[in-house]
Amino acid sequence: MTATTVVREGETGAKTPRKRQRFNPFVLWLVPIIGLMLLFSVIPIFASFFLSFTDYRLNQAIKFIGFDNFIYAFTRDEVFLRTIVNTIYYAFVSVPVGMAISLIVAQFIFNRKHLQSLFRTMYFLPYITPMIAVVVVWRFLLQPSQFGILNSFLAAFKIPAQPLLNSSIQVIPSIILITTWASVGYNMVLFLAGLGGIPFSFYEAAKIDGANSWQLFWKITWPLLSPTVLFTTVTGSIGALQIFSIPYILTQGGPEDASRTVVMWIYQTGFNQFRMGYASSLAMVFFAIIMTLTIIQLRFLRTRWSY
Amino acid sequence: MNSGKTVTRFKSAYFYLFLFAGAAIMFLPFYWTMITSIMFPEETNHFPIIWIPTRVTLKWLVQAWSAKFPLYYMNSIIIAVVVVLSNVYTSALAGFIFAKYKFPLKNFLFILILATMMVPGAVTIIPAYYIATVIMHLKNTLWAMIIPALISPFGIFLMRQFTESIPDELLDAARIDGAGDFRTFWQIVLPLCTPALSANAIFHFIWIWNDFLWPLLVTDSDKARTLPVGLALFASPRWLQTNLVVSGSLLVLLPMVIIYFIFQRAFVQGIVLTGLKY
Numbered sequence: 001m002t003a004t005t006v007v008r009e010g011e012t013g014a015k016t017p018r019k020r021q022r023f024n025p026f027v028l029w030l031v032p033i034i035g036l037m038l039l040f041s042v043i044p045i046f047a048s049f050f051l052s053f054t055d056y057r058l059n060q061a062i063k064f065i066g067f068d069n070f071i072y073a074f075t076r077d078e079v080f081l082r083t084i085v086n087t088i089y090y091a092f093v094s095v096p097v098g099m100a101i102s103l104i105v106a107q108f109i110f111n112r113k114h115l116q117s118l119f120r121t122m123y124f125l126p127y128i129t130p131m132i133a134v135v136v137v138w139r140f141l142l143q144p145s146q147f148g149i150l151n152s153f154l155a156a157f158k159i160p161a162q163p164l165l166n167s168s169i170q171v172i173p174s175i176i177l178i179t180t181w182a183s184v185g186y187n188m189v190l191f192l193a194g195l196g197g198i199p200f201s202f203y204e205a206a207k208i209d210g211a212n213s214w215q216l217f218w219k220i221t222w223p224l225l226s227p228t229v230l231f232t233t234v235t236g237s238i239g240a241l242q243i244f245s246i247p248y249i250l251t252q253g254g255p256e257d258a259s260r261t262v263v264m265w266i267y268q269t270g271f272n273q274f275r276m277g278y279a280s281s282l283a284m285v286f287f288a289i290i291m292t293l294t295i296i297q298l299r300f301l302r303t304r305w306s307y
Numbered sequence: 308m309n310s311g312k313t314v315t316r317f318k319s320a321y322f323y324l325f326l327f328a329g330a331a332i333m334f335l336p337f338y339w340t341m342i343t344s345i346m347f348p349e350e351t352n353h354f355p356i357i358w359i360p361t362r363v364t365l366k367w368l369v370q371a372w373s374a375k376f377p378l379y380y381m382n383s384i385i386i387a388v389v390v391v392l393s394n395v396y397t398s399a400l401a402g403f404i405f406a407k408y409k410f411p412l413k414n415f416l417f418i419l420i421l422a423t424m425m426v427p428g429a430v431t432i433i434p435a436y437y438i439a440t441v442i443m444h445l446k447n448t449l450w451a452m453i454i455p456a457l458i459s460p461f462g463i464f465l466m467r468q469f470t471e472s473i474p475d476e477l478l479d480a481a482r483i484d485g486a487g488d489f490r491t492f493w494q495i496v497l498p499l500c501t502p503a504l505s506a507n508a509i510f511h512f513i514w515i516w517n518d519f520l521w522p523l524l525v526t527d528s529d530k531a532r533t534l535p536v537g538l539a540l541f542a543s544p545r546w547l548q549t550n551l552v553v554s555g556s557l558l559v560l561l562p563m564v565i566i567y568f569i570f571q572r573a574f575v576q577g578i579v580l581t582g583l584k585y
């Protein structure tokens with residue numbers, strides 16, 4: 001059967017016979033794959049949407065309560081509003097800071113072949129290490145006492161010991177320090193790949209025209225890197241907004257909710273307080289926030305540099 | 308312009324200073340982890356900080372290791388091996404089918420895959436938890452962590468991008484020579500996308516090995532706990548025993564760091580590939 005179809009299609013001389021072909025049973029291998037995706041990714045999205053309009057708690061009857069959860073979230077749940085502020089503050093500082101540092105480092109080691117792989121290896125290391133193990137270590141490094149490594153460095157510059165994780169003002173900057181440390185290598189590697197894609201002749205031509213290195217960067221490197229910048233900003237922000245495990249291990253959300261993040265609050269309302277309907281509506285609000293911010297970023301960054 | 312050379316040389320001295328300082332900062336937490344896990348508490352709790360221990364001991368590492376870490380290791384390894392193998396295979400197969408076959412609902416399904424990639428995990432976690440524990444009774448089993456991770460929309464998307472660039476003529480030639488769809492897939496497609504396969508394997512290995520929230524939810528006994536969850540629970544009642552907790556951390560860090568140094572080129576290239584094919 002199949003053999004004859006092949007011959008016939010071969011004879012018609014179609015350009016893409018494989019694509020013109022009628023239904024091929026080989027495609028059925030997608031069924032279990034798509035099935036699993038439906039079960040654990042697609043159905044849960046709709047279920048979560050449905051649950052967000054209910055007062056569902058684990059092992060209890062479901063009652064439909066309309067928009068009550070959403071109204072409650074925005075009018076009465078101060079912790080939730082606080083977590084939104086915390087999370088956005090964290091993401092909007094950590095992503096640009098992390099990108100600026102990685103871009104500077106990438107610029108420095110680009111074209112220094114003998115050192116590039118050494119530095120790349122060192123800077124990339126934190127990205128692959130298990131986050132939990134790293135955060136456990138950082139919890140000690142950022143100890144508020146003089147035994148904390150950071151504080152002992154500050155002491156070398158005659159700066160008094162800082163409260164760091166115990167202070168509601170310094171706790172998010174401390175988390176930003178950790179995530180910047182962890183992600184700088186990843187962004188740097190992407191920037192190095194981006195820099196490698198810029199033709200060297202552009203720089204030579206600009207140099208002949210008398211451009212200085214500042215101009216080379218802003219007129220050639222920066223615009224031509226814009227796809228990489230767009231990618232790292234968008235994916236970096238989506239990832240940063242979902243931060244959970246770092247504050248969970250480091251501070252459990254404290255002091256006084258100062259480091260509680262949205263995902264942490266969803267986890268706590270859903271799985272510690274068992275208010276799963278309410279947690280679902282928080283998740284929906286969170287989803288809407290991420291989508292909105294992503295669309296804004298795509299719009300803003302795309303129209304600015306379209307070469 | 309004439310003094311450009313000396314300025315550059317002057318600058319590059321600063322560059323190297325900056326880069327080495329940066330590299331030192333990157334490495335410092337790892338160094339501190341290594342020395343603290345073999346130090347005595349008197350030296351750890353010393354001010355100013357002691358960077359080179361005068362006496363060393365293995366008792367913290369032994370004590371941490373005997374606290375169920377072998378079990379966590381076994382669980383993590385089993386999950387990682389099954390999940391990575393499954394993802395490499397299913398992503399390549401589904402990616403190939405999406406790239407080179409025509410079938411009903413193809414575009415709809417592909418958009419569905421892209422859409423699920425964009426949905427944050429927090430949105431799906433409550434129903435997914437319900438499906439895995441209440442409906443499928445998987446709580447406290449390794450299956451709870453394996454089954455939802457057997458396939459990945461991101462992996463499928465990545466492999467579709469790669470297999471799409473394989474010329475149709477090559478596949479047709481295989482076909483005319485009498486190779487069936489499976490044989491074409493195994494003997495033509497898979498060998499042609501080995502860089503993508505290893506990138507996919509590395510990406511999913513890092514992801515499943517470090518995953519925390521889902522394993523935390525679906526386990527409440529040691530029998531199925533993975534390393535990150537095990538470490539978090541090991542650390543939480545012992546925060547005052549710095550050396551012991553840090554030893555636990557080292558036990559979790561070490562295998563990944565060793566694997567990374569052996570395969571570092573593949574790791575870095577794999578991440579670039581997964582990043583740029585997005």
